[in-house]
Amino acid sequence: MALSGTITNVFRTGYDLRLIWSATQDTINNQSTVTARMYLRSLGSSYTISSTAVKYGATVIDGSSYPFSGAGLASLAGNQDKLLFTCSKVITHNDDGTRNFNLSGTFDINVDLSPYVGTITLANTLFTLDNIPRMSLITNFGNITMAGATQNLSVTTTSYSSTYNLDFTLKIGATTIATWNDIVANGGSQSHTLSLTSAQQDAIMGLIPNSTTATMVMSCQTQSSTTNIGTPTTLSATATVGTGIIPTLTSVTATEKATLGGISLGANRFLQTISDLILDITGATGIKGSTIAGYSINIAGRNYTTVKVDSTGGLNVTGTQALTATVTDSRGRTSSTVSTSLTFLAYTVPNISLFTVVRADTLTPFADNPIGTTAKINYNCSVSTVKPVSTELNTLTYSLESKLTTSGTYTNISSGAVTVPTITRVVTNATHTTYLVTGAYDFRLTITDKVGGVSKTDVTMALGKVAMSWGVDGIGVGKVITQGVLDVLGDSYFDGAIYNKGVDLFKLIYPVGAIYMSVVSTSPATLFGGAWAVWGTGRVPVGIDTAQTEFDTIEETGGAKTHALSIAELASHNHTQNAHSHLATTRTTSYASGTQSSWRCMSFVGTSNDYAQNVSTSSDTATNIATGSGTVHNNLQPYITCYMWKRTA
Numbered sequence: 203m204a205l206s207g208t209i210t211n212v213f214r215t216g217y218d219l220r221l222i223w224s225a226t227q228d229t230i231n232n233q234s235t236v237t238a239r240m241y242l243r244s245l246g247s248s249y250t251i252s253s254t255a256v257k258y259g260a261t262v263i264d265g266s267s268y269p270f271s272g273a274g275l276a277s278l279a280g281n282q283d284k285l286l287f288t289c290s291k292v293i294t295h296n297d298d299g300t301r302n303f304n305l306s307g308t309f310d311i312n313v314d315l316s317p318y319v320g321t322i323t324l325a326n327t328l329f330t331l332d333n334i335p336r337m338s339l340i341t342n343f344g345n346i347t348m349a350g351a352t353q354n355l356s357v358t359t360t361s362y363s364s365t366y367n368l369d370f371t372l373k374i375g376a377t378t379i380a381t382w383n384d385i386v387a388n389g390g391s392q393s394h395t396l397s398l399t400s401a402q403q404d405a406i407m408g409l410i411p412n413s414t415t416a417t418m419v420m421s422c423q424t425q426s427s428t429t430n431i432g433t434p435t436t437l438s439a440t441a442t443v444g445t446g447i448i449p450t451l452t453s454v455t456a457t458e459k460a461t462l463g464g465i466s467l468g469a470n471r472f473l474q475t476i477s478d479l480i481l482d483i484t485g486a487t488g489i490k491g492s493t494i495a496g497y498s499i500n501i502a503g504r505n506y507t508t509v510k511v512d513s514t515g516g517l518n519v520t521g522t523q524a525l526t527a528t529v530t531d532s533r534g535r536t537s538s539t540v541s542t543s544l545t546f547l548a549y550t551v552p553n554i555s556l557f558t559v560v561r562a563d564t565l566t567p568f569a570d571n572p573i574g575t576t577a578k579i580n581y582n583c584s585v586s587t588v589k590p591v592s593t594e595l596n597t598l599t600y601s602l603e604s605k606l607t608t609s610g611t612y613t614n615i616s617s618g619a620v621t622v623p624t625i626t627r628v629v630t631n632a633t634h635t636t637y638l639v640t641g642a643y644d645f646r647l648t649i650t651d652k653v654g655g656v657s658k659t660d661v662t663m664a665l666g667k668v669a670m671s672w673g674v675d676g677i678g679v680g681k682v683i684t685q686g687v688l689d690v691l692g693d694s695y696f697d698g699a700i701y702n703k704g705v706d707l708f709k710l711i712y713p714v715g716a717i718y719m720s721v722v723s724t725s726p727a728t729l730f731g732g733a734w735a736v737w738g739t740g741r742v743p744v745g746i747d748t749a750q751t752e753f754d755t756i757e758e759t760g761g762a763k764t765h766a767l768s769i770a771e772l773a774s775h776n777h778t779q780n781a782h783s784h785l786a787t788t789r790t791t792s793y794a795s796g797t798q799s800s801w802r803c804m805s806f807v808g809t810s811n812d813y814a815q816n817v818s819t820s821s822d823t824a825t826n827i828a829t830g831s832g833t834v835h836n837n838l839q840p841y842i843t844c845y846m847w848k849r850t851a
Contacts, residue, residue, distance in 0.1 A: 204329065209327050213322045214315045219241070232334055246281065257309070268287075299334040301330075303329055304326050340421075341359065343358075352398065355396040355397075357395075377405075448535045449486065451537055456542065474517070497530075521546060526541045526542075547589075549586045549655075552584070552649045552650060554582070583598070603646045607643060709732070721844050732851060764836060765834055
């Protein structure tokens, strides 16, 4: 056995033809690459060949012929080893790693070396290659799902000897997870069951905190006794994190953000719209190397995505509500849902359904009296019941105040607190009985509950009412007189004129010469009496201005709806002139010798220094192009129409 060899033919004294081969081996593919080189050699300084002709030859490796040719191949210097041709062939070994091959060659030298030499043959020779140790191959490696318990890895190998041992190594990237050594090969296809412990699976999952899969690489090193045969062969498979490997959380809780006026509703009990909840996920933990990446808390149709919610605000729900939560880890896996039941007690803000204040007699039974000096107060109010179990926890607190309408400060009349959520009562003020009939009074009822709800209502008790009252300086109509000579409360109706110091009141408002404007066509004569004329038809009024001649006289008129511009009123502008040309008659002028500093339209017609000027003339008319129509333009300012009358008498 060898990885090199030589075939030599000494075809004439001082000359030989030699075929030298060498081989490299591919253990994995069980192949040898044989390379053969053919040399023409001179065995002394005096042994030369001179030939430039084209020569032919061939090398045969394991039955494959590789021909060659070239000019001057037979030319040879003394002591020269001349390379004629190189070729290679890949030879596959037998399954057991053994292999023989045949090698031969020819060269048509065709030169006269006394005697003439034609074809040189290198005899077909059998060579035995070194055996290639056969590595066991992994032909199958099954995927696995990691669920925590011990997993069996299914591996199939093909071995070429029953004397081999196999060492298996499992890696994730560069990290070794497990090894299995000295497994006996059986010399053929063989299935292996390799156990992967839960700890080893945890190690794999710890390497993929952000993924649900990992690529496992199984390698198999073949050994003969303690000697490694070749390099390890490998095959990949996928390890998947089981669907049951999910993050966990302990609970989700809800507590009141602020106290409810000292009321304790008990665990997981809250008030509709009033309770402001703090929500908190506890015990959220990643699994098998993952970390928590997201949170979800749900209550009453709202979703929050943080581990803790510092304030939900009021929730407008009643009855039992489910508070749920989940967490999601860095692998995208979501935990099981944890849930807590919350109870929301119905709640409404304090309500005042009735609040009246009327004047009444001072003595029992406090009958209504429009000129009474006692205030009879009726009110009905309520607060929400807050009864989480059997005991009412809410309290109604009320405050009743009054003040003169013209005063800015309220005075307390009555106040108190009751635990019954609804009170209906008629209250008479026995302390302040002097609500003067000459004044109006404001009353305010305020109720609050224990959780901070507030309701407030104001009413006014009017002045004392009588058909007529007399005072020292005047008369009150519909009220007690408080001011002026005639103090009237309510609507007044008159059938006749109203005079002020002998003058009809309407003549003071609209004297002769006054202008009345309206968008209704009813004549002011019908409304106020007097004589009226339609005025300013189709015109706009302008304030008088003695400094301007156009506006210095009452009822002076002027202006126009339309106007045609005069030339003086036109803006400065240009006109376009029509295109035209000028033509002049021909004239000739000759100049004697000399110099001319400048000339135009000259053509040379004479000799020496004579020049002629040719000019053609004719007449043409230039016309400016007219534009515009000359029509009048609109001169109206923005306007709005109405009816106008002038009082004439």
